[in-house]
Amino acid sequence: MEELKHVVSAPFKKNLAASLTEKDFEFSLAFDLKWFSPKIASEVKARALESGLLSMKEGVIVPCFDVESVRLPHAFKPPENFLELKEKPGKPVSAVRNREEISFEQILDFISADAGINKQRLVSEINSMQERLSYLVDIRVVALIVAKKFGCNIERIHEKVSRTVLGFSDYA
Structure with a gap:
């Protein structure tokens, strides 16, 4: 959960924002930070909403914790197996991500x-x-x-x- 909190706080810190649209949040994770594919960024958002780290208010994502209290280590990047999501049966995201195409x-x-x-x-x-x-x-x-x-x-x-x-x- 702590790792997810680090990841979720990053787009708010990077954009110096108290709230972000869904699109801006996912865009930040996928393109600004270059941590995930857009699909995985969407999964991160969904997992953070489910866990209560984020809430949705009128189409805007708001963190449910003090973003400023989260200290990201210098050059922080989530591990390859972050969230241990599966995209294809039997293949972890880390195995699929290396071959991922951009549509x-x-x-x-x-x-x-x-x-x-x-x-x-x-x-x-x-x-x-x-x-x-x-x-x-x-x-x-x-x-x-x-x-x-x-x-x-x-x-x-x-x-x-x-x-x-x-x-x-x-x-x-």
Whole structure:
């Protein structure tokens, strides 16, 4: 439970916020801190809500403990087997996470949040660019090109997209 409290406090500390939307909380765990996939970040949120560390009020997540009293060690990162979740029968998350791919939808979510552009406009721009490239480039790569066009900082997802598109199975 103490480990979960450390993990849950981090997005609030990082954002200097007393409350966060569900999306901002999960985004912080997955993309800002780079601790979990978006799916695992959602599981962390659910587990923290179930355990009473967080509460939901009008679509906003509020910690049920004093976040400032939690001291995170320097360079804190949760262990690979955090929460001991299972994604596939017989395979712990730590075994699956190393081969996890990033989907087009996750990329859209990231770009939309980072650049503040609605998804409909993004999809339109991506489709237009994809057409200009004669559909010869993977749509996830095209999404990154469009993201750069809108001034989005893609550094946090560039490597994951590259590895997904190129088919590398493990992250060194």
